[in-house]
Amino acid sequence: MDGLRSLRADNAGPFTLDGTRTWILGRRRVAVIDPGPDVEDHVRAVVRSVAAADEVVIALTHGHPDHAGGVDALLAALRDRGDPGRPARGDGGVTVRVVGSGHAAARPLRAGDRVSTDAGQLVCIPTPGHTRDHVSYHHPDAGTLFAGDLVLGEGDTTWVAEYPGCVADYLGSLDRVQTLGLRTIHPTHGPVIHDPDATIERYRAHRIARIEAVRAVRVRQPDASFVEVYDEVYGEEVPGDVRAAAEASLRVLLHHVDTAPERG
């Protein structure tokens, strides 16, 4: 894809895989999708990568620190180049805006709102579930989606545990994205996805399997304690360092099962 590049931050971990990938689209009119963590080397690399820009839109998928932590540092660095909010006047200045969700300075986007770059337009697709306000950016001409943490480049699961109702939201987001007819997905963590439909199906199947497992325990042992349900559903398959995350996931799964009588 012309005018698209990525920079990977040095913040590998169980949730970030090999680190946060910041996607940068365009040369003069540029979108920076998720600047990434507040890591000096990374922010500096992003600034270098937009050196030719006179208009930068920082487009956030959500506010988790590995995506939006570097916004303030990036704004400060770009401000040193010019006066944000004012048109560039050929003096090396740059106009900077923040859109999307998860930062105080961000102008919220609604479904269908566009971000223009000189490498094509991005269209906002609300994809709640990972967070309540998570959005993705669709590039219709390229048939791709910048998906934040909706799906990762590896595996079959992402963090869906942030708020009661997030499980239903998440499944709805997968449905919405599947109607776009994507050719690729650019996630924030892990490699580019070249089989979007199969990947979305895998993430859906994983979530539904968890829902069904929790529902089965509820039916079999209606009085089971949280710990008993946990042991039944997650058993020994969850390593100790992500136990807290698995417990949070179980809490929202229980909420989902106890409030949604239907399958799925």
Ligand SMILES: [Zn+2]
């Ligand atoms: Zn996240």
